[in-house]
Amino acid sequence: MIEIKNIRKSFGHRTVLKGISAEFKDGITNLVIGGSGSGKTTLLKCMVGLHEPNSGSVFYDERNFTSMNFEARTHVRTEIGMLFQGSALFDSMNVEENIMFPLNMFTELSFKEKRDRVNFCLERVNLAGNNQLLVSELSGGMKKRVGIARAIAMNPKYLFCDEPNSGLDPKTAIVIDELIQEITEEYRTTTIVVTHDMNSVMGIGENIIFLHQGTKWWEGSNKEITTTDNKELNEFVFASKFMKKLQK
Amino acid sequence: MIFYPLGKYILLLKAVFRKPEKWSLYRKEIFHEMNYMGVGSLGIICIISIFLGAVTTVQTAFQLVSDLVPKSVIGGIVRDSSILELSPTISAIVLAGKIGSSVASQIGTMRVTEQIDALEIMGINSPGYLILPKIIGAITMIPLLVIISIALSIVGGYLAGTASGAVTPQSFIEGLTSDFIPFTFTVSMVKSVIFAFIITSVAAYQGFYTHGGALEVGQSSTKAVVISCIMILFADYIVAQLLL
Incomplete structure (x- = not known):
């Protein structure tokens, strides 16, 4: 489980995160959603230590990551997988x-053991036999899948995904979403997905946190998100014409 | 204004020299960088060195108008100016353009495409893994390139001098072999090690703190070359002042 307490982050005079607290349970897919500039990616980067929060703490299974030195963080980071x-x-x-x-x-x-692990990870993301391809030879969807394979290579306890569907066609996006959910359930990882893709929200959002103007505005599941009376969340969820029709 | 980037540069270097996670992987990277920087730069160093020596000979001969000064002086001047100044400094400036821009754009591209973030998420000391092999590769290979440059510069001077008739082969070799002070070679090697460190560390710093996209990567690369060149000339003066 990952717990964040009162995370604040500013860049110069601009405050991006205004005291966010949340819990992310293991074995389920936790989604962080919100409009552009709401602070989703900044929150994710504060959680993994790519940004230092101005105040607040991040706990990985009750270990205070924020107060750790470089060596202790390195140990925790070997338990983290991240899809960029x-x-x-x-x-x-x-x-x-x-x-x-x-x-x-x-x-x-040994090299054989490592190669076996690589082949297992590639099979897991349906890319078996593509070992020797260069990154420049991969399509967008294949890159995401290799990214997932690399993220799970070390059997991570915590999996972070930053907009895993961006730039993908809807069909491939669903494949990636399902893959993330399967891996989460199979290995009981604590998975946090930052997205603004409504297909992901409805498909895999077991626990959803909605950020608005740097604060946690709403928390619930994909079953509750369509019935909430939260104005800002409704504006976000039903922004497209298709969703508006669906709402009616 | 200068203290903030200077502090960041020092902190980056502190992270670069942190204990590596696994020496075997670093060793592989070091050999790769040595090959890229050393073998990859051999061609351009050979070409410029021959011309440096040739031009020094021709211009020295042009200025030697007095019959009281023997022509053998040309050999000595070519030797000393190649060892002390031309080979280490001009080679370093050329390498700042070739290696420095490459290091800055490589690391800068890794920064803007989140590859450095990926290294850090894995728990890897990214400054150490990316920059240390480059610094070690440069400070081992650039002095070797400078030695080659000195030799070729003298050869270039000899060929130009004898071909143009500015100096006879005997006079050139007489000047070349007389009054040699071995310490000048030590100064040259000290310079080349310092220049190698400047080229790689300044370029790596510029690349590592790149923000934005392709445009900023290009700007970092340009800044790396400009700042390296200025730092090389500044260090050149300091070393000359301290050691000579």
């Missing part, structure tokens, strides 16, 4: 080298 918005694959390496990279760095496994 642009996949962030190392473009100087092929698919196999990308997935094997954390294994090379942090394990003493």
Whole structure:
């Protein structure tokens, strides 16, 4: 479980996060949603330590990540997998080298064991046999799937996904969403997905946090989100004509 | 105004020299960088060095109008100016353009495409993994390139001098081999190590703190070359003042 307490973050005079507290349970897909500029990605980066919050704390299974030194954070980070918005694959390496990279760095496994793990991860994301492809040869959806394979290579306890569907066609986006949910349930990871994609919200949003102007505005599930009377959330959820029709 | 980037630069270097997670992976990267920086820069260093020596010979001969000064002086001037100044400094400035821009744009691109964030999320000390191999690669290979440059500069001077008739082969070699002070070579090597450190660390700093997109990567690359060149000339003066 990950718990955040009163996270505040400012960039110069601009306050992006205004004291956010939340709990993210393991084994379910936690979604952080909100409009552009609402602070979703900043919150995610504060949680994984890419940004230092001005105040507040992040707890990974009751371990205070915010107050840890570099070495202690390194230990926690080996338990974290992250899928980036642009996949962030190392473009100087092929698919196999990308997935094997954390294994090379942090394990003493033999090459065969590492290759077996790579093949397992690739099979898990339906990309078996694509080991030698270069990053530049992959489509957007394949990059996301390799990103997931790299994120799960070290058997993470915590999985973070920053807009996993951005730039993907609806069909591929659903495949990625389902993959994230399957991995979450299978390995009981604490999964946090930052998104503004309504298909993801309705499809995999077991626990949803809605951010508005840097504050936690609403929390609930995908079953509750369509029936809430929260004005700002309704404006976000039913922004498209299609959703408006659905609402009527 | 200068203290903020200077402080960031020092903190980055502190992170660069943190204990590596796994030496075997760093070693692989170091050899890769040594090959890229050393072997990859050999061609351009050879070409500029031959011309540096040739131009020094021709221009020195042009200025030697007095019959009281023997022509053998040309050999000595080419030797000393190649060892002390031309080979280390001009090579460093050329390498700042070649290696510095490459390092800044490589690391800058990794920054804007979140590859550095990905390294950090994995628990890897990204400054160490990305920058340390480049610094070690440069401070081992650039002095070797400077040695090659010195040799080729003298060869270039000899060829230009004898081909143009500015100096006879015997006079050139006589000047080349007389009154040699070995300490000048030590100064040259000290300079090349310092220049190598400046080229890679300044470029890495510019790349590492790139924000934005392709435009900013280009700007970082340009800034890396400009600042490196200024720092090289500044360090050149300091070393000359301290050691000579």
